[in-house]
Amino acid sequence: MREISMHIMDIVQNSISANADVIEININEDFELDLLQISIIDNGRGMAPELLKTVSDPFSTTRTTRKVGLGISLFKAAAERCDGELKISSTLGKGTVVDVRFVHSHIDRAPLGNMSETILSLVVCNPSIDFIYRHTVNNNDFEFDTRKIKQIIGHVDINNIEVVSWMREYLNEGITNLYGGAN
């Protein structure tokens, strides 16, 4: 994958398949610790210990159409290539946490990429799922929470055209400000 934000989108698809209805995406960039940390937390059905053991193996999948599943193995390989790691913990019936760390300045680290596009497409395509996106860059933070948005818009759909363009601008502004406003 060319961008880490695409790995994130891919891993969130697992949460959606696991019937999660609240999905948290946390990104923490700390330049002092030279750390890029990403966690994806869902309240889906979770995994049994047997599946959890084999889940980073490309030949492990719950999919029935074929015998490979590459999402987690690709993300893990990307992290390990940058002296980082990917860890998963999961509890049946409670949900799953995927925690990934990269060395921020590592030469092989792909750019984070367009997080705004990732979040927006997840929200629009899955209107019944709530997404909480928290992104910290050193001391700046940004939060986007569809539960708060839904509270304000009431009966208006979250994928209503005007709401979507508001969300697009809100995300773009919020993320740009994290990096000091430079685009």
Added chain:
Amino acid sequence: MKSLAELEEIRKRTLEKVNLRKDRGEGIRVVVGMATCGIAAGARPVLNAFMEEVAKRNLKNVTVAQTGCIGVCRLEPVVEVYIPGQEKVTYVKMTPEKAVQIVNEHIVNNKPCIQYTIGAAEKRN
């Protein structure tokens, strides 16, 4: 700076229109394959191009959705267009440019872009 107050304004403005559209019936669906294969091949910009073009043209009866792997990973990004009463059309090797064209020609003018369909791609091979 975008504020939550603007969202409140949108709600007030939109609510009446929403009520009028309650009985609109079944709409057009654009479904983008968003499994690992699709995302790696560039499905996200395609999905966003559909969302933006549908918004730009204010097409209220069109929903953009996502699905998993459709099974032809070598032809990703794959997009399916469902228009009620018509056969499903499957587009392959999609790009944001093709997405804009499909909204305009297929969804608005009801003329499928045959050259981008899976049938046309398979014939070439």
